[in-house]
Amino acid sequence: xxxxxxxxxxxxxxxxxxxxxxxxxxxxxxxxxxxxxxxxxxxxxxxxxxxxxxxxxxxxxxxxxxxxxxxxxxxxxxxxxxxxxxxxxxxxxxxxxxxxxxxxxxxxxxxxxxxxxxxxxxxxxxxxxxxxxxxxxxxxxxxxxxxxxxxxxxxxxxxxxxxxxxxxxxxxxxxxxxxxxxxxxxxxxxxxxxxxxxxxxxxxxxxxxxxxxxxxxxxxxxxxxxxxxxxxxxxxxxxxxxxxxxxxxxxxxxxxxxxxxxxxxxxxxxxxxxxxxxxxxxxxxxxxxxxxxxxxxxxxxxxxxxxxxxxxxxxxxxxxxxxxxxxxxxxxxxxxxxxxxxxxxxxxxxxxxxxxxxxxxxxxxxxxxxxxxxxxxxxxxxxxxxxxxxxxxxxxxxxxxxx
Amino acid sequence: xxxxxxxxxxxxxxxxxxxxxxxxxxxxxxxxxxxxxxxxxxxxxxxxxxxxxxxxxxxxxxxxxxxxxxxxxxxxxxxxxxxxxxxxxxxxxxxxxxxxxxxxxxxxxxxxxxxxxxxxxxxxxxxxxxxxxxxxxxxxxxxxxxxxxxxxxxxxxxxxxxxxxxxxxxxxxxxxxxxxxxxxxxxxxxxxxxxxxxxxxxxxxxxxxxxxxxxxxxxxxxxxxxxxxxxxxxxxxxxxxxxxxxxxxxxxxxxxxxxxxxxxxxxxxxxxxxxxxxxxxxxxxxxxxxxxxxxxxxxxxxxxxxxxxxxxxxxxxxxxxxxxxxxxxxxxxxxxxxxxxxxxxxxxxxxxxxxxxxxxxxxxxxxxxxxxxxxxxxxxxxxxxxxxxxxxxxxxxxxxxxx
Numbered sequence: 068x069x070x071x072x073x074x075x076x077x078x079x080x081x082x083x084x085x086x087x088x089x090x091x092x093x094x095x096x097x098x099x100x101x102x103x104x105x106x107x108x109x110x111x112x113x114x115x116x117x118x119x120x121x122x123x124x125x126x127x128x129x130x131x132x133x134x135x136x137x138x139x140x141x142x143x144x145x146x147x148x149x150x151x152x153x154x155x156x157x158x159x160x161x162x163x164x165x166x167x168x169x170x171x172x173x174x175x176x177x178x179x180x181x182x183x184x185x186x187x188x189x190x191x192x193x194x195x196x197x198x199x200x201x202x203x204x205x206x207x208x209x210x211x212x213x214x215x216x217x218x219x220x221x222x223x224x225x226x227x228x229x230x231x232x233x234x235x236x237x238x239x240x241x242x243x244x245x246x247x248x249x250x251x252x253x254x255x256x257x258x259x260x261x262x263x264x265x266x267x268x269x270x271x272x273x274x275x276x277x278x279x280x281x282x283x284x285x286x287x288x289x290x291x292x293x294x295x296x297x298x299x300x301x302x303x304x305x306x307x308x309x310x311x312x313x314x315x316x317x318x319x320x321x322x323x324x325x326x327x328x329x330x331x332x333x334x335x336x337x338x339x340x341x342x343x344x345x346x347x348x349x350x351x352x353x354x355x356x357x358x359x360x361x362x363x364x365x366x367x368x369x370x371x372x373x374x375x376x377x378x379x380x381x382x383x384x385x386x387x388x389x390x391x392x393x394x395x396x397x398x399x400x401x402x403x404x405x406x407x408x409x410x411x412x413x414x415x416x417x418x419x420x421x422x423x424x425x426x427x428x429x430x431x432x433x434x435x436x437x438x439x440x441x442x443x444x445x446x447x448x449x450x451x452x453x454x455x456x457x458x459x460x461x462x463x464x465x466x467x468x469x470x
Numbered sequence: 471x472x473x474x475x476x477x478x479x480x481x482x483x484x485x486x487x488x489x490x491x492x493x494x495x496x497x498x499x500x501x502x503x504x505x506x507x508x509x510x511x512x513x514x515x516x517x518x519x520x521x522x523x524x525x526x527x528x529x530x531x532x533x534x535x536x537x538x539x540x541x542x543x544x545x546x547x548x549x550x551x552x553x554x555x556x557x558x559x560x561x562x563x564x565x566x567x568x569x570x571x572x573x574x575x576x577x578x579x580x581x582x583x584x585x586x587x588x589x590x591x592x593x594x595x596x597x598x599x600x601x602x603x604x605x606x607x608x609x610x611x612x613x614x615x616x617x618x619x620x621x622x623x624x625x626x627x628x629x630x631x632x633x634x635x636x637x638x639x640x641x642x643x644x645x646x647x648x649x650x651x652x653x654x655x656x657x658x659x660x661x662x663x664x665x666x667x668x669x670x671x672x673x674x675x676x677x678x679x680x681x682x683x684x685x686x687x688x689x690x691x692x693x694x695x696x697x698x699x700x701x702x703x704x705x706x707x708x709x710x711x712x713x714x715x716x717x718x719x720x721x722x723x724x725x726x727x728x729x730x731x732x733x734x735x736x737x738x739x740x741x742x743x744x745x746x747x748x749x750x751x752x753x754x755x756x757x758x759x760x761x762x763x764x765x766x767x768x769x770x771x772x773x774x775x776x777x778x779x780x781x782x783x784x785x786x787x788x789x790x791x792x793x794x795x796x797x798x799x800x801x802x803x804x805x806x807x808x809x810x811x812x813x814x815x816x817x818x819x820x821x822x823x824x825x826x827x828x829x830x831x832x833x834x835x836x837x838x839x840x841x842x843x844x845x846x847x848x849x850x851x852x853x854x855x856x857x858x859x860x861x862x863x864x865x866x867x868x869x870x871x872x873x
Binding site: 109117118119156161165166172173369391402405406409410413416419423425 | 513514517519521560564568574791804808809810813816817819820822823824831
């Protein structure tokens with residue numbers, strides 16, 4: 068069995084208040100934190116080739132800038148893949164046969180996979196949830212599948228990811244406290260089974276991913292306290308706050324996050340799952356979160372909702388029809404360096420595929436650049452001022468939507 | 471008024487049989503011929519950013535390779551834009567205000583625009599065709615528009631293209647000889663009006679595009695002979711064979727092309743409009759054609775029909791599900807260098823936008839590489855052998871579709 072250390076290490080480099088500047092090391096490179104992980108649901112960050120993904124951000128777009136270097140300014144250091152979607156298409160067996168998700172998509176940096184729990188409880192037709200696991204039917208073709216702590220870990224291990232997530236039950240918003248509590252207790256039992264499954268897989272295969280546990284408890288802070296303690300005492304490589312972004316009001320999510328983050332051990336990375344807006348990321352960093360993922364930059368890109376340093380831009384707006392300025396004058400992504408708002412509007416209005424491509428390049432670059440700025444600010448003890456300045460511009464009068 | 475020479479020059483560098491190796495010089499760079507022009511209907515080669523377009527082909531994908539050099543191996547030297555589509559969206563006035571199509575799409579190489587004639591006669595609802603021009607209604611919203619030799623040239627001039635096409639009537643396949651003849655005669659009168667309109671625009675604006683005339687005559691070789699003579703005697707900068715790819719059988723198209731090409735003046739570029747398959751391009755080159763355009767590589771890419779040196783590949787075919795080989799082992803485009811057939815199939819089957827992107831990168835690169843090979847073969851007097859070798863492999867047993 069491999070040691071935990073060889074799978075993942077976390078260095079806490081600096082603190083600025085509760086905000087943390089850290090570094091996660093994986094078999095596929097280092098990840099400077101706080102970090103935003105673009106979502107590559109089906110082993111594809113939607114609209115982008117892997118080649119484009121590697122060049123995202125305010126890069127000079129030269130061959131040189133694609134080389135790996137600490138906190139480099141070209142492309143994400145880690146992306147997320149969705150276990151649920153990939154187990155259905157193309158399937159874990161095929162992914163394993165093809166050498167795992169890295170080789171499959173031509174990606175040599177780190178990959179984190181979710182456990183499938185969130186999608187099973189939000190997308191699939193549940194047949195039966197029991198202590199052993201969940202029987203469900205695919206949202207695509209109705210085919211029957213089973214996920215449990217053991218099968219999820221097995222699939223994630225076949226996928227060859229660097230960081231796997233423990234399989235959890237993800238209850239919806241608005242159910243009674245007692246039901247959330249029962250669900251949470253099962254998630255804790257599943258957490259222990261997940262660790263045992265990972266170790267067994269490591270023994271059997273000589274290799275297994277790092278494993279993060281997930282704190283549940285809904286919007287109930289007493290349950291979050293108990294869950295944080297239960298998960299933190301287990302030898303996970305990192306700890307996530309799950310069960311947020313499931314329909315609860317924004318303030319409830321923030322309250323849960325602010326309550327829970329300080330309860331998590333300082334020596335392991337902290338991951339807030341499925342969150343969120345640029346403001347949410349800054350709030351999370353302020354509370355001591357190290358890792359984030361969200362479909363917002365990629366999904367909004369396809370819908371023409373674009374993030375800029377001056378606020379959100381709905382590119383279909385007629386005001387941009389003759390606007391020759393770059394989408395975000397403060398950005399140096401390929402989109403902002405090569406075409407105008409007028410062109411982006413034209414592509415969006417005519418339904419060109421390139422609209423999604425240009426918009427995704429920019430939105431993901433915006434998130435990556437934001438987090439680079441966050442890291443630099445923490446390192447210079449100026450995160451508070453950075454956050455204030457960012458938010459005052461982002462919510463400023465030149466945006467055509469509220470922040 | 472600017473001289474024709476300053477707008478466009480053509481050098482005939484070498485002949486290998488009837489095949490011609492030439493060079494067209496425009497205000498936006500030189501074009502090595504024979505050349506394939508990717509179609510950028512709405513000022514976007516579908517699925518690609520302009521940045522990607524510039525890097526297509528068997529390039530090493532470094533910043534250095536994007537520099538302009540004779541017969542460089544990175545990206546097309548000329549693309550086509552569609553006047554009909556761009557006059558409707560975003561409109562000629564806006565395009566002119568935004569500095570023309572080059573600036574609009576961030577493209578610094580040459581652009582040829584069609585005249586709108588083909589789309590008016592195939593897409594729009596015709597209201598009235600008369601000597602003056604054509605009243606039609608947009609296929610998008612039914613709005614009324616008018617195209618004539620003069621208005622088409624005006625729009626193409628506002629677009630700022632390097633090469634404009636004379637507005638022609640493009641009759642459908644299968645109408646009587648007498649009707650084709652009447653239509654052809656009007657196209658000849660429109661050709662003279664187009665030249666006068668171009669010269670008037672050049673006088674008024676100090677700048678106007680080079681202008682190609684179009685030979686019509688349907689499948690009737692006697693009419694093609696007359697049309698070639700009529701168009702050739704006018705001072706066009708180049709001459710196109712139009713009215714093909716309108717539904718006629720392939721053999722009819724080839725017969726028209728083989729009959730007409732030798733009738734065109736040797737000192738001007740010859741352009742076969744809207745054609746075609748790789749075989750068609752080789753047949754055209756063999757007949758002395760210099761320029762080609764077709765939506766086939768981009769449209770087929772979106773449909774998962776891919777061109778390889780070993781024949782066509784329908785990427786949805788189950789045989790590729792676990793195929794780790796590059797799409798075309800002989801190709802060095804980004805797609806073939808970075809991902810497998812299995813990944814391309816997965817992206818196509820799951821409807822990922824990146825499927826269109828990867829497939830378009832490859833298909834257009836394939837066409838560009840084919841034409842680079844053609845140019846090298848002509849220069850070394852080996853075009854016949856090149857064509858034979860290409861076709862024997864392309865139609866070989868490893869293809870999963872007929873050629």
